[in-house]
Amino acid sequence: MRIVVVGVGYVGLVSAACLAHLGHRVVAVDSDAARIAALDAGGMPFFEPGLQPLVAAGRASGALRFATQLDEAALDAELLFLAVGTPCGNDGSADLRAVEAAFAAALRALRPPATLVLKSTVPVGTHERLRRRLAASDETRGIALVNNPEFLREGSAVRDFLRPDRIIVGADDEADAQALLRAYAPLTDAGATLLRMNPRSAELAKYAANGMLAARISFINEIAQIADATGADIEEVRAGVGSDPRIGADFLRAGIGYGGSCFPKDVRSLIHQAGAHGLPAHMLRAVDATNEQQRALLFERIAAFYGGEAALAGRRIALWGLAFKPGTDDLREAPSLAVLDRLLRAGAQVSAYDPVALPAAQRLLDAPGLRWCHTAAAALDGADALAIATEWGEFSAAEPAGVAAALHDAAVFDGRNCVPADAWRAAGLRVMQVGRPAAGEVPAGAAQRRRPNWNNSTMP
Ligand SMILES: NC(=O)c1ccc[n+]([C@@H]2O[C@H](COP(=O)([O-])OP(=O)(O)OC[C@H]3O[C@@H](n4cnc5c(N)ncnc54)[C@H](O)[C@@H]3O)[C@@H](O)[C@H]2O)c1
Missing domain, CATH: 3.40.50.720 (NAD(P)-binding Rossmann-like Domain)
Incomplete structure (x- = not known):
């Protein structure tokens, strides 16, 4: 299929290289001209195990190209993934400026029929809001919108993309999801679990997964504080707790807190989203506060x-x-x-x-x-x-x-x-x-x- 990926960051570049590896023809677009020039020259913008050979193979076969301008790249695209950043704003909300800018550029460039895929992590309701914009004009009505949150982990991103635990597809109706399902067919044919749901659930599932993982880390760190105060050994405690199959030992390592581009901002965005509905989000606030203390x-x-x-x-x-x-x-x-x-x-x-x-x-x-x-x-x-x-x-x-x-x-x-x-x-x-x-x-x-x-x- 002819695919465009907008945003050549950790998620976008991995997605583009893996989609090219799966047999699609992919153009990866980023507004950062220096990043694209470096990729065109064979460089890599960041370290990710196993990614460089995949990018090199894609470039060599012509299946993967890079560009700074969406217009020409998106002209005949069947699928366009938005994989730009959604960092944390000052009030904890997700900063959607990059998504808005990339969405607007995609609307100008895409020729229906085409499918826009929201891969960036976006607050619940974003899909619906953007879909209303698509429906507002004759020129964009033929563009479908699907939410497809990404669950890859930096450090094992290529493997995670090619052998995902699950692929979540949030779509309003059957027809909207078809092109995306075809793109992922090599993965689902090989046994990857596909979870279809409404877009709001897809949006919240992504945040909830990161919130849960962050909560486990803050939980074990709080238990570690009690271990410090009482003379217990958190590594022994972890073995005692994690061997319960209902709990499991993953994400129960005590330390100096979680970081990265996802857990901190996604926990804060969830708190903000809850606040917008008058909900106190007691647990998520505690997760965040414990992490700050641990850092x-x-x-x-x-x-x-x-x-x-x-x-x-x-x-x-x-x-x-x-x-x-x-x-x-x-x-x-x-x-x-x-x-x-x-x-x-x-x-x-x-x-x-x-x-x-x-x-x-x-x-x-x-x-x-x-x-x-x-x-x-x-x-x-x-x-x-x-x-x-x-x-x-x-x-x-x-x-x-x-x-x-x-x-x-x-x-x-x-x-x-x-x-x-x-x-x-x-x-x-x-x-x-x-x-x-x-x-x-x-x-x-x-x-x-x-x-x-x-x-x-x-x-x-
Ligand atoms: N990093 C992860 O491990 C991870 C995992 C799952 C989901 N996510 C989510 O995926 C999204 C992307 O995260 P990331 O870590 O890949 O971000 P990133 O910051 O590494 O990359 C974003 C890229 O988008 C480009 N960009 C910004 N605005 C643009 C525009 N208008 N047009 C073209 N390019 C533009 C930037 O130059 C940058 O290269 C976020 O919503 C994040 O929450 C990230």
Whole structure:
């Protein structure tokens, strides 16, 4: 089929490359000319495992093309996916400006019969509102509108798209969905579950899925706080809870909170949507508040260890992990950035390393006191303590003896419970994790001892 995808971000580029892989002819359009030029030159705008070969194969066969202008690309399109961003507005609402702009451009460019597919995550009622606009003029009445929320996860996006748990198709009537169902036929023929529903349900199902996953994370983090206070071990608790098949162990990892481009904004958008109907959204507010509290945890632990925020001035902290989760270079709402910001504001020096997200971080940030490092070992060089903000496999597998030899204060703040704590303690390190008893055993201010004359340190 002839398909256009508007928005060449994490969702749009993966969708375009996968649809081309499934045998369609795809033009991927983005208003960011630099992004399109880079793709045309064989580059990739972000890191996503398995995506680059798929894009390269699509370009080589001619099945996948890139463009900055919709007009020519959409002329003979049967399907046009809108996959632009829907970030969080100041009041928590979804900012639909990109959707509105792309929708208007699509209406100008499409020639009926054609189907517009809303793949962006949009508040309940958006489909209905846009459909009324299509129905308002003779020129656009022949354009069908379908809601098709995306559930891929960064880090496994290609696999998720090609082997989805479910494909949700929200359409007002049977005919509207036909072209989209044909596009997905290679997936549904191979056994993918197709869920047909009304567009409002499709819109809410997407938000509810992210709200549920965020709720599980905040729930286990709240239990981790209780474990910290009572001496229970959250990893043992997780095993005890997660082995119940009604509950399951996924998304029950304690840590320094969720981040990324979806959970924070989708939880807030849900709260906003509930508010618009006079609903209090008690649970979702608690999910968000617990996450905010958890994001501060790593910094607070480090500050407490050194005897207060003021004592951080001049200390060098190695920060391992910048991406909001392993497998991606996405830094949007990454908890690492909250830690980094607080450390720098407290006057600490930070040596930051991430196996994949370093270039993205370098483009985003620059500050006195911040040193970018190209290896985990380089970040430890001259550091007093180590903070871990992303659970990359390379960190769990690091050699603790080397870490112990490098760190002046032998202190490790593992915000993701990802290092084998016993082995690291056996190497002489103090390892503080989330919701695990040893964290409480280290008295606050235990590291008030200080090495002499480091840099501009004001420490005694
Ligand atoms: N990232 C994820 O893991 C994920 C997963 C599922 C759903 N979603 C949803 O999918 C949507 C897209 O998310 P994303 O992470 O891919 O966003 P993104 O920010 O990575 O990409 C959006 C792209 O759209 C382009 N764009 C914006 N306005 C445009 C316009 N008018 N015309 C052409 N291009 C335009 C931007 O330049 C950018 O490249 C969001 O609604 C998000 O909530 C994201």
